[in-house]
Amino acid sequence: MPLEFEDPDGDGNLRPVQDRFARQRTPWWRPASKFGRISLAAGALLLLGGLTASGLVLKHSLDRDARFRIAGSQNIQAVGLNEVSRAQMLPVFGEDIGRNIFFVPLSMRRRQLEQIPWIEHATVLPNQIRVSVVERTPVAFTRHGAQIGLVDANGVLLSMSPETMAKRHYSFPVLTGIDPGDSAAGRKERIELYLRLMSDLDADGKHHSEQISEIDLTDPEDARVLMPEQGGDILAHFGEDHFLERYQRYQAHIAEWRQQYPHLASVDLRYDNQVVLQMSSGNEAQAADGSGQANAAGTANDGAAADAKAKTEKKSPAAAVRKTRPVHGKKRMAPKRAALNSNRRKPAAKARPAEGMRQGG
Numbered sequence: 001m002p003l004e005f006e007d008p009d010g011d012g013n014l015r016p017v018q019d020r021f022a023r024q025r026t027p028w029w030r031p032a033s034k035f036g037r038i039s040l041a042a043g044a045l046l047l048l049g050g051l052t053a054s055g056l057v058l059k060h061s062l063d064r065d066a067r068f069r070i071a072g073s074q075n076i077q078a079v080g081l082n083e084v085s086r087a088q089m090l091p092v093f094g095e096d097i098g099r100n101i102f103f104v105p106l107s108m109r110r111r112q113l114e115q116i117p118w119i120e121h122a123t124v125l126p127n128q129i130r131v132s133v134v135e136r137t138p139v140a141f142t143r144h145g146a147q148i149g150l151v152d153a154n155g156v157l158l159s160m161s162p163e164t165m166a167k168r169h170y171s172f173p174v175l176t177g178i179d180p181g182d183s184a185a186g187r188k189e190r191i192e193l194y195l196r197l198m199s200d201l202d203a204d205g206k207h208h209s210e211q212i213s214e215i216d217l218t219d220p221e222d223a224r225v226l227m228p229e230q231g232g233d234i235l236a237h238f239g240e241d242h243f244l245e246r247y248q249r250y251q252a253h254i255a256e257w258r259q260q261y262p263h264l265a266s267v268d269l270r271y272d273n274q275v276v277l278q279m280s281s282g283n284e285a286q287a288a289d290g291s292g293q294a295n296a297a298g299t300a301n302d303g304a305a306a307d308a309k310a311k312t313e314k315k316s317p318a319a320a321v322r323k324t325r326p327v328h329g330k331k332r333m334a335p336k337r338a339a340l341n342s343n344r345r346k347p348a349a350k351a352r353p354a355e356g357m358r359q360g361g
Contacts, residue, residue, distance in 0.1 A: 069100055070098065070129060071098070075129060076090065076131070078130075080132055081133060082135055083135055083160070084118045093109065104129065110123065117159070118136055119136070136158060137152055138151060138152055138172070139151065139195065140175045141174045142174070142176075144178075150165075153191060155189075156184075173209075173212045173214060173215050175217055176216045177216050186220070189220050193240060196240075196241075197238065197243050200244045201243055212225055216235075220240075221239070223239065231258075234266065237266070253275075254267070263280045
C-alpha cells in the first residue's frame with residue numbers, strides 16, 4: 001500500500017499519513033509529549049488538593065457550627081421511657097456533650113443503651129440526638145432470698161422498688177429457681193417452661209393460671225406449682241408438658257386426697273395414669289391410680305407409727321418419690337408398687353416402701 005505524506009506544520013517536513021492516525025488513537029490522559037504529561041499531572045494534583053482543602057474546610061465549619069453542637073443534656077431527647085429514667089440514660093452520652101452531632105458514634109451508643117436491663121431495643125437518630133427505646137415487659141415476679149424482682153420473657157432480671165411495683169398493680173405468680181448467677185440461656189429456658197405452663201392452663205378459656213401463686217423452676221424439666229388449699233398449700237409436680245390435663249386431674253381429686261390423707265404435702269402428676277402422694281415430714285408416701293384411689297404402699301395415718309417406721313429403717317419413705325425422675329421429653333412410666341388390700345393393711349412400723357420407689361433424702 002503506497003505511503004502518503006503530508007506537511008501538517010507547514011515547515012517542509014513531510015510525515016506519513018498513518019502517523020496522524022496513530023496520534024489520534026493516543027488516549028487523552030496519556031499525552032504523547034513530555035509537556036502534556038507534566039501539565040496533566042499538575043492539573044490532577046491541583047484538583048486533589050482543592051478537594052482535600054474543601055473537605056477540611058467543611059469539616060471545620062461543621063465542627064465549629066453551634067447549630068450542630070450538643071450543648072447540653074437538653075439537646076438529647078428520648079421517647080419510650082417509662083421504667084428507665086433520663087438520669088439512667090444520659091450517662092451513655094456523657095462524652096458527647098460539646099461534640100458535633102455528626103461525630104457521635106451512633107451504633108456504639110445504641111449498644112450501650114441496650115445494656116441497660118430495662119431497655120430491649122434502642123434507636124439513636126442524629127437529629128439533636130433523638131433516642132427511641134422499647135422497654136422490656138415483665139411477665140412474672142422473682143424471689144431470690146429475701147429480694148423480690150421482675151423478669152421478662154427472655155429471662156432478663158429487672159429491678160424495681162416495692163413502691164413502684166405497687167403502683168403498677170402487677171398480678172404475676174412468684175417464680176423461684178431463677179438466680180442472677182444462672183446463664184442467660186438457663187434463665188430463658190426456665191421462663192419458656194413457665195410461659196408454656198401459663199398458656200396451657202388458660203387454653204380452655206377458664207383462666208386457671210389466675211389460681212397459681214408460686215412456681216419453683218429450679219428443675220427446667222419439672223414445673224413445681226404451689227397450689228393454695230385450705231389448711232396449707234400443696235406442692236404439685238406438673239413436669240414439662242400436658243399441664244392442663246394434669247391440672248384438671250389435680251382439681252378433680254384433691255378434695256378426696258386431702259380428706260383421706262390429712263398430712264398430704266405434695267402431689268406428683270408426671271406419671272401415666274397414676275399420681276404419687278407425698279405426706280408431710282414424718283408421714284408416708286402414697287401412690288394413687290388415675291381414678292384418684294390411693295393404694296397403700298406402706299401407709300401410716302398417724303405420726304407415731306410413722307416415727308416408729310423411720311427409726312426402724314432410718315430412711316424417710318416420705319421422700320421416696322422425689323428421686324424418681326421422668327425421662328426428658330417423654331412421659332415417665334409409673335413406678336412398680338406392691339399394692340396391698342386396703343382392708344388388710346399391715347402396721348405402719350412394719351410396712352415397706354413401694355417396689356420400684358427408691359429412697360431419697
